[in-house]
Amino acid sequence: MIPFRFSYHKPSSLSEAFEILSEDGAVPMLGGTDLVVKMRAKRVTPKVVVDLKFIDELHNVSFSEDEGLVIGAAVTMNELIEDFAVVKERFPVFYQAIKKVGAYQTRNRATVAGNIANSSPAADSVPPLLTYNAKVKVVSADGERLVELKDFFTGPGRNVLKPGEIIHSIIVPYESPSIGMYYKISRIKAVDLSTIGVALTIIDPDGKRDIRVALASVAPTPVRAFKAEDYIRDKELSASSVERFAELVQESTSPITDARGSKEYRWEMAKVLPKRILRELGLFEGVA
Amino acid sequence: MTITLNVNGKNVQVDVQPNETLLDVLRNKLYITGPKEGCGNGECGACTILYNGKVVNSCLVLALEADGAEILTIEGLTKDGRLHPIQEAFIEENAFQCGFCTPGFVISTKALLDRNPNPSNEDIIEALAGNLCRCTGYQTILKAVKRAAEKLGVEK
Incomplete structure (x- = not known):
């Protein structure tokens, strides 16, 4: 009740x-x-509670290389990853992160749009979407607008949505094949918020090799580590360059202490996890 | 407001308030007490039901949303007084002690085996991660799910 x-x-x-x-x-x-x-x-x-899940047009999912992946707001996380193989094939880091949200029961109800609108710094689906340059289509009685996901959040639980506006769909551009990992540390393995979550995505791994990183639960909003990305672009992955890259990822965070972990632990892991992901992907042999 | 539900194969009409959850209505108005309220926050899975064929935490579904829905609880698994093979497997493997979590586990198992008749350990753990048990340590539950899969495989 x-x-x-x-x-x-x-x-x-x-x-x-x-x-x-x-x-x-x-x-x-x-x-x-x-x-x-x-x-x-x-x-x-x-x-007044306005349940949007009975609006047919919010249940659409489409993919094309030109338009990218378009996810209707009311599509549940399980529908998205079970009914649309393209998510796992083209956006593997996003796929991994969705599987880390809540439990199977949660994902039969939860939506990516809801995860974004709730605007928790710990939202697991958000860091990978940041690395894929996702956009949010916002609609209201007055029309529609497209907001870059990186500009969507304004603080814990806060975002740019105005009264009367809702998320219509999420647009994830497709650039090229990608590899990567969403690494989530939490107190228990499921049904827990992240103590820290790191999405590291490598766009076009055999070509231009663009490494992108975004993090959850280490700042008032999910954050993308642009400075670290700029630093490592066009550089060989050596022990020293990866170390500096990881430091720059760390410097993009401003963690606090809460029930799930201390700020010191989060600060440390913000540097360890990018290295650990690169190592697990076979791109770096150092200690992490 | 009156809603219609199909609960365990039977159509029922019931008066509900906007602030009632589906779990409240099942337990307090329809006296279907298999689903339990543990945390009330979608974390423990004791209220797990099949809702239009999908496992959900019924404590987080507003009753009014459910108008027209098809619902399966553990009560609906028993046919003609005979236990469902999943229930038998849980008994045979001693997969519960206090039993509070069991209806949720059994329903999550049913949903898993419906979509994947031969689950690996990893599949089982993923499917049951949203169901908490404070008694068993989970090993007997893993065994029960595997035994249930075998039983259902033989039946087919």
Whole structure:
């Protein structure tokens, strides 16, 4: 039982949704795996819950090399990775990170759009999406706009969405084949938030070899380590260059201490994990 | 508001409030008490049910959303007073002690074996990671899932 009263609506079209969302105290809902938990604890107390999962157009998924992967807001994480092999084939680091979200039950309800809209610094699906230069298509009664994911977050639980705006879809451009790893450290292996999460993606590993890194749970928002990426571009992966690269990844973070880990531990792991991922990918032989 | 649910093969109509979860309605209005409330936050899996064929934590589904849904709980596995092979396997392997988590584990196992009749240890661990057991240490549960897979394989 949720300990307060509210009304619940399931619009079947975006225009109907916008109308209800304009009511005082209205919040959008997708899978509810964050919102219902917060409501049960009275951390969020909406007057009106607008369930978007009955809107057909939010369930679309498409992929083409030109348009990239487009993920409708209401597509559950399990639908995405089980029904669309392209996710694992073309965006392997994103695929790995989705499998680290909650548990199987969670992923039958949770959505990538919800993970983004919830805007937790610990959102596992976000670091890989940052490395793939994802964009967020935002819609409202007034029209639509495209926001770079890297510009979407403004703080813990905060983002650029204005009242009445919702995420319509996530657009993940396809550049070339990629390899990489999402490395998540958590207190238990499943159903836990990350103490730190590192996505390291290598775009076009046999060609231009663009190494990209983004991290969760080490700053007020998920962060991408652009300086480290710039440093390592066109450099051989030697012991000293990888060390400097890892230091620059570390310097892109500003961790705090919380129930899941200390700031010192997170700071240290922000340097260790990029090296460890490169080692596990067979690209670096040093200690990590 | 009245919603219609198909619970364990039977259509039922029930009056629900917006702030009730599907778990609340199953337990307190339909007296289907197999699904339990452990954490109420989607972390423990004791409330796991099959919802339109997919395993979900029923504590995080708003009852009004579920209008028209098809629901399977552990009560629906028993046919004509005969236990389901998954239930038999859990008993034979002593895969529970207090039993609070068992309905959730059995439903998660059912969903796993429906989509993957021959799961590896890794597959089982992934599928059951959202179900917590504080008694068994999980080894007997792993064995029970494997035994259930064998039983269901022989049945086919």
